[in-house]
Amino acid sequence: MDEESMGVRDEIGFLTIHQRYADRFFPGTSVLHTRARYILFVPWLFEDLAGLTGPAAMRAMRERERELAGRLKDAGESQVIGGRVFPQPSSQPPSTVYWNALAVWGLLRRRLDGRTISRAQAHRLLKSAGTAMDDDGQPLVSFDPPFVPLPKRPANWRSGHISLQLTTEEATFLRERLGQLRSNGGHEASLLARLVRTETVAPDGMWATETREIAGPDKSALARAHQAAHLAGVGRAVYDALLERIVETDDKRETSTRHRDHLAAVVEDHGSLAVRLDVGALEADIGALPTKLRAVLTTTKDWVASKSQNPAPLFDVYAAAEARKGPRARLAVTPHGRARRLEWSSDEHGLAGPLHYRWEQVSMLLNDLAGAQ
Structure with a gap:
């Protein structure tokens, strides 16, 4: 479809x-892909929301992706996912459009059975990163984050104009x-x-x-x-x-x-x-x-x-x-x-x-x- x-x-x-x-x-x-930088934007957004799971995580992600579309539009970018419907949220946000690419391109770790981690599972894994510490501040259970180590975020990641320029x-x-x-x-x-x-x-x-x-x-x-x-x-x-x-x-x-x-x-x-x-x-x-x-x-x-x-x-x-x-x-x-x-x-x-x-x-x-x- x-x-x-x-x-x-x-x-x-x-x-x-x-x-x-x-x-x-x-x-x-995917035919829905636009610009390459979205493949980094998506995991950065997930990592920003570490600590949230379930409906709260979904609502927060929806709002962050909506805000991102507005910031990119304000910066004069074209081919913005959600740009046409902004300020409404997109029905096909970046986290949906690029999720399979994250797995195939090796940015998203696979489950032990080889299947792709779902977005809900990624939120849960990220939340587990800060829980169950021992007396030395070390996790009691080994933690495997959903994403591989990523490039550092740009200085304007959190606020202001941001571009699709890699x-x-x-x-x-x-x-x-x-x-x-x-x-x-x-x-x-x-x-x-x-x-x-x-x-x-x-x-x-x-x-x-x-x-x-x-x-x-x-x-x-x-x-x-x-x-x-x-x-x-x-x-x-x-x-x-x-x-x-x-x-x-x-x-x-x-x-x-x-x-x-x-x-x-x-x-x-x-x-x-x-x-x-x-x-x-x-x-x-x-x-x-x-x-x-x-x-x-x-x-x-x-x-x-x-x-x-x-x-x-x-x-x-x-x-x-x-x-x-x-x-x-x-x-x-x-x-x-x-x-x-x-x-x-x-x-x-x-x-x-x-x-x-x-x-x-x-x-x-x-x-x-x-x-x-």
């Missing part, structure tokens, strides 16, 4: 490919963590780790020559991800064109040809790369795909190769893939489907495009690290 809230549509299931490749290349990242010390700390990230938990450095180790700004794109040259053992997988991104872009355009057509032919409602016209442009721009995808090799990269999604990929690829301009023969396989959404499926030739189509407007629905694999967020992270002062 978070991905969709940022504009990533997933009627057919292409988000499976998006998430799996993104997690392989850029572990710990210090050199902070960037060095994050590089050391990110530079160790492995691809899918394996032994090889992830693409994110390789990019971080260059200590330069982000390449011009995920498919740029510079990116491919440092991809190492991920080079072939990166090429397939590129092809899959374009095939998914075609597939999304096919879905929209089929939907536009059924509104016109079955529902007997007047609609534009906007998405059908766009499909022709998408095939022209992305079709030559899309037809080169080896679906079997893609599954070797990211695991087996759901059967119906696999059928969509193979039939769409064959349709592009046939140079047909009519997507109607793809209707059944697309409707079958969307059926997983039950009564929310728009292609369904049912009363539910018709009701869902009544909520859909061709002119208001965004035009389809390729998968992005969170490259915008990764670029921002790399540029923040490179611009540290």
Whole structure:
């Protein structure tokens, strides 16, 4: 749902490919991430609230994150989490957005069973730091804090304007963590780790020559991800064109040809790369795909190769893939489907495009690290 809230549509299931490749290349990242310094702000906020647990800790954290958004806005920062709704608190505050990254990137310690510590558990662990001392002032029970030792806080951490500009010390700390990230938990450095180790700004794109040259053992997988991104872009355009057509032919409602016209442009721009995808090799990269999604990929690829301009023969396989959404499926030739189509407007629905694999967020992270002062 978070991905969709940022504009990533997933009627057919292409988000499976998006998430799996993104997690392989850029572990710990999220489409909701903004600036790199938040990864330090969150544990600093938790440590500031050591001693509080339960609802009191949750309320205090909510207020501190709200105040932080206001201070960042006052300092003229953009891409502030919660900045758009301030002075109201954000429904997706930094502690929610970055919690998984804290664990994956090694700032948040794991539980003994390997699972991620929850935010409530982190509050409890921090409270235990100051309790049960012996006569010499030493803890009676050994204390393992939830976070690893962090860089020192800036002088203006508690009050006044604060920026999202990393210090050199902070960037060095994050590089050391990110530079160790492995691809899918394996032994090889992830693409994110390789990019971080260059200590330069982000390449011009995920498919740029510079990116491919440092991809190492991920080079072939990166090429397939590129092809899959374009095939998914075609597939999304096919879905929209089929939907536009059924509104016109079955529902007997007047609609534009906007998405059908766009499909022709998408095939022209992305079709030559899309037809080169080896679906079997893609599954070797990211695991087996759901059967119906696999059928969509193979039939769409064959349709592009046939140079047909009519997507109607793809209707059944697309409707079958969307059926997983039950009564929310728009292609369904049912009363539910018709009701869902009544909520859909061709002119208001965004035009389809390729998968992005969170490259915008990764670029921002790399540029923040490179611009540290």
